[in-house]
Amino acid sequence: RRRISMMIPLALFSGAVFLFFMPFNGWGNSSDSLDLAHRIHDIEVVAEFPHDPDAFTQGLLYAGDDTLFESTGLYGKSSVRKVSLLTGKVEVLEKMGDSYFGEGLTLLGERLFQVAWLTKTGFTYELRNLSNIKPFQHYMKDGWGLATDGEVLFGSDGTSTLYRMDPRTMKVTDKHTVRFNGREVRYLNELEYINNEVWANVWQSDCIARISPNDGSLLGWILLPQLSQGLLKSGHRGIDVLNGIAWDSEKQRLFVTGKLWPKLYQIKLKPAS
């Protein structure tokens, strides 16, 4: 008797606690908006570096030693290149076949993985000299972005899907639809793996989405409109969209650039004003 009478208030209490916390626990459609306010970031430019204005940047990564690797697009001009961060100078360039439009690029071990637009064929390159090029097939709808946590590959194909793939077989081992306030976030483009998150350029926007690789949930937004606007204002009419995120995990430096941008920026995040 006494045990049962104790359980009633306990049940009521835990029910109340459950109801109180439920909206903040990520259930239901509107959960994203509830605690995202403090995860909308503006940026501050820390440093600017030169960037080849002919590089239609599609993949970007930092490989240590002030060295970037970059994949570029456009038919007849697609390439993989080793680039000096400080000077923007292209130190090694491997041209792709004219029928390929270079897309996402990532570095796993000593091999670069690159995907290409409108084809399921990608290529691996030995980091040293961009040599020993080998084709592979992948199973995404299309090749847009690539990133890695050092074990698996993450990929995007221009839809709202974030893929997880086995680098040995390219088989899709997991995938998630990325949503914000219940709506799909489409056009996920160039990717970067940063502190257990996947960051994605959203094509034709000046925004980067922070995504959980575990469930595809949206962890935040980074707003960068001043970069393209600044370039346009200073007369760089030929630029295309923001694209290209690279992370220097050792020095915690974050780099971004865009397609045909004459500059590459080191930025840091700050809370949106």
Ligand code: DDQ
């Ligand atoms: N993608 O990078 C978003 C996947 C594709 C971009 C395609 C842009 C086409 C530009 C074509 C210009 C032709 C001169």
Ligand code: CA
């Ligand atoms: Ca990247």
